[in-house]
Amino acid sequence: MAVTASQSQIDAIVFDWGGVITVPPGPIVNRLYREAGVDQGKLKDRQDRYRDDDPDSQFAKLERGELTLEDYLHWSRNDLPGAELIWDPSSPHFLFPQLKVISEVVARISELRTRGFLIGLLSNNIAEAWPVVAGGLALDELFDVVVNSAFVGMRKPEHRIYFHIVDQLGVPVERVLFLDDNRTNVEAAVACGMHSIEVEQPIPALGTLERRLERC
Incomplete structure (x- = not known):
């Protein structure tokens, strides 16, 4: 009962x-990064640096609405080309519809x-x-x-x-x-x-x- x-x-x-x-989301994120042609070595370095509890990361600012998606995509594109695509609603690699x-x-x-x-x-x-x-x-x-x-x-x-x-x-x-x-x-x-x-x-x-x- x-x-x-x-x-x-x-x-x-x-x-x-x-x-x-x-x-x-994890396996889907990894697949989308590969399909977007993101350098896997540089991606690992970026992921190793990222901390969920860092309030000052660019992603944390995006999730709090302090950074527009356009500004985040610009930063990400310069930091690691291709990685921005999974967060871009105009991209075929956009993550959210895959979840x-x-x-x-x-x-x-x-x-x-x-x-x-x-x-x-x-x-x-x-x-x-x-x-x-x-x-x-x-x-x-x-x-x-x-x-x-x-x-x-x-x-x-x-x-x-x-x-x-x-x-x-x-x-x-x-x-x-x-x-x-x-x-x-x-x-x-x-x-x-x-x-x-x-x-x-x-x-x-x-x-x-x-x-x-x-x-x-």
Whole structure:
């Protein structure tokens, strides 16, 4: 028998988008970089330098809406030619349309709402790419609260964005369960007081989610 919100210590469940509701992005990103002809050695050097928790990286600024996509593409093109193409909506290598939504996850989100749980979407995203996300999900039907980093000027793993969505949901932070495929983001959520699940594969994570709802 599926646990309802009244039977659980969890009131709200917050989902990341890429890699949680969609297929894992990593293999697709790697393929698109190869297809775009990006120098793999230089790409590895750039990826090794990048840190998810660096608030001053160009990508962090893009995700907070402090940098326009046009400016980011210009910077990326000069830094590593071809790498900008996966973020360019006009390019055939644009990442976002490749991230297919997983129907089983969407169905479970809908079911969780009928079981009384509040549902949130918390995504580090790009303002110019948001129509792709919104076009692939019935946001108003699936989520009680939607937070896009580019529209609120903060991003995961900054603690303030976790507290922002908790405030929007109107529940205590310790009664929120957060799912993300990025370990840094999961650790930050735990540091804020949330329950968290690190998602490696979206469909198996649904089983983990149900067990956590029973246990919490």
